[in-house]
Amino acid sequence: MLGTLSLCEAGISFMPTAAKPRQVLAMFATHADRVLPVATLVKELWGDTPPPSFQTTLQTYIAHIRSHLRAALLQSDEHRHRSPKDVLVTHPGGYLLNTGGGSVDVREFERHTFAGYRAMDSGDHVVASRKLRSALALWRGPALADINAGPLLRLEIQRLEEARLCAVERRIEADLHLGRHREVLSELTVLVRQHPENESLCGHFMIALYRSGRCGNALEAFQRLRGTLIRDLGIEPSAALRELHLAMLGGASGLDLAGLRTMRPGPHRMTRAAS
Incomplete structure (x- = not known):
């Protein structure tokens, strides 16, 4: 699937x-x-x-x-x-x-992602990255790409694609913990354009740029996201992302360290943009 x-x-x-x-x-x-x-x-x-x-x-x-x-x-x-x-x-x-105990790729994907999330929660970023990569390697394209989906299958496709994006976000987060900012930079360049309102991806992108010596580009990424959120939703970026932006403006040296806890925005607090 x-x-x-x-x-x-x-x-x-x-x-x-x-x-x-x-x-x-x-x-x-x-x-x-x-x-x-x-x-x-x-x-x-x-x-x-x-x-x-x-x-x-x-x-x-x-x-x-x-x-x-x-x-x-x-x-x-x-x-x-x-x-x-x-x-x-x-x-x-x-x-x-009746699968008779056979293999189902969705089940394998979920098994690997759950193992990756558990490893992330325990701070084992090496295992987390490996498990999430194994999960994502099962994908061969968009979910049920060749099916004329009705209302229920469209919901299932949406669920699977959201689960895929979550796994990508957490795998990149694990890679950033491991100091792989240059390795994920090109991938993030594409992802932030595909998901212009996704704050987690923008935060990851900013950190990867900043650690690669591209502070100006990192600040530009924040401003693009902020402009999109204000224009489309009428809200400011989350507090976590604004704090990351301020840290970069202040030239925080800790953001260069591979062991930095990646700033993954939590639930968005509805901060309305000033009119």
Whole structure:
């Protein structure tokens, strides 16, 4: 799911080519090993106005997916005895995609990120950087990039992309703790342009620039963010970011140290810009 959707049984893909069955299969993938109610599938496919024939249409999509599953199972000597209904299981009121203990990239991503966050909290930035890099390496592009998403899948895609961005922010924070400011500078240059209102990324960018001897550019980054927040939201940057800005204006030597605690802004206090 962390890229184009790909599902395999015994190493053999059973992805259909038709858009609607792929959308249904994406829903099963996001609810792997859990019963997915028919009502939830209907909401994803047709919103609040399903057609009169929605039950028949949905059953046609399920049959289409199972036919692809059957073809994949027949190609595997090890799994030839399994039925498509053993993988895509019918339950009262819904269906369940049975992974049989197989690998799900979203689960692997979450496992690595949680380990990285725990390492960050304990001050082990080497492990944190390594775990978060492993998590981010699982991504092959935007989440479910080849799926025509309805309202529920769009929410799931948004959740996954936000989790990805959080992992990127924390990995860069770990790298800054390790003195890797020059290594992350080019990455941050792109990220702050993609997320012009993100204060954490701006703070990381300012520190990387400042430590690289580019104090003027660091101060310019703060002013760009401040201008964006005032123009679009009518608020000032957070207290943490303003303190970082003041420290740079004062030429604080501590910001050059690799062991500095990166100033990661907390919850934004709504400081309104002066009119």
